[in-house]
Amino acid sequence: MCAKLLDISRPLVAGTPTWPGDTPFTYEVNWPKSSSGSVNVGKLTMSIHTGTHVDAPFHFDDDGRRMLHLDIDLYVGMARVVELLDKPSIGAEDLAHLDLEGVSRLLIRTGSWSDPKHFPEEICYLRPDLPAFLAEKGIRLIGVDVPSVDPLDSKELLAHHGLHQHDIHILEGLLLDHVEPGDYELIALPLPLADADGSPVRAVLRK
Ligand SMILES: N[C@@H](CC(=O)c1ccccc1NC=O)C(=O)O
Ligand SMILES: [Zn+2]
Numbered sequence: 505m506c507a508k509l510l511d512i513s514r515p516l517v518a519g520t521p522t523w524p525g526d527t528p529f530t531y532e533v534n535w536p537k538s539s540s541g542s543v544n545v546g547k548l549t550m551s552i553h554t555g556t557h558v559d560a561p562f563h564f565d566d567d568g569r570r571m572l573h574l575d576i577d578l579y580v581g582m583a584r585v586v587e588l589l590d591k592p593s594i595g596a597e598d599l600a601h602l603d604l605e606g607v608s609r610l611l612i613r614t615g616s617w618s619d620p621k622h623f624p625e626e627i628c629y630l631r632p633d634l635p636a637f638l639a640e641k642g643i644r645l646i647g648v649d650v651p652s653v654d655p656l657d658s659k660e661l662l663a664h665h666g667l668h669q670h671d672i673h674i675l676e677g678l679l680l681d682h683v684e685p686g687d688y689e690l691i692a693l694p695l696p697l698a699d700a701d702g703s704p705v706r707a708v709l710r711k
């Protein structure tokens with residue numbers, strides 16, 4: 505029998521925290537059964553960068569690839585979850601003690617988004633030396649439990665650009681509080697939003 509799935513996605517509800525000034529999340533029954541006669545039909549409004557989501561390079565590069573052109577194989581497969589708590593930022597030096605042999609998807613639990621009901625004021629971010637280190641280890645996807653791989657006030661987005669230059673895909677806003685470090689199968693498929701700068705995902709792990 506297959507092990508049960510462990511949900512590592514943030515719930516999308518009214519009031520879900522967003523980037524300051526970004527589109528609020530809403531769901532409404534736009535066409536209720538009482539008027540359609542047969543069905544309730546819902547309508548969603550949200551920013552791509554709310555909750556658990558992937559970034560496409562177009563998010564930070566006008567010439568970058570958009571969602572439908574990314575390799576979906578990267579979002580499904582074996583992933584290692586590591587815990588690096590209480591750090592202001594993470595660079596190559598912080599991962600040097602880990603054996604990442606054979607790891608192509610790495611999920612980092614930073615624990616730095618402590619109140620899921622509010623957008624954080626500060627997060628643990630990835631330092632610019634990390635992308636080359638990860639690429640050298642063969643990592644193709646990085647996942648974090650915070651809204652961004654860069655500092656929240658960054659305009660240069662050095663980690664986003666560095667990861668993209670090394671062809672490492674970005675998964676953000678994971679919920680990893682209840683996950684033990686170790687190896688899992690990850691499933692975090694984006695929607696086929698052809699021209700989008702990213703996509704919400706339902707991310708799950710299977711031991
Ligand atoms: N880079 C962030 C998103 C981001 O930076 C952002 C998202 C929505 C509205 C404003 C944003 N950044 C503003 O400086 C991310 O990838 O989720
Ligand atoms: Zn994003």
Ligand SMILES: [Zn+2]
Binds near residue numbers: 651
């Ligand atoms: Zn991002």
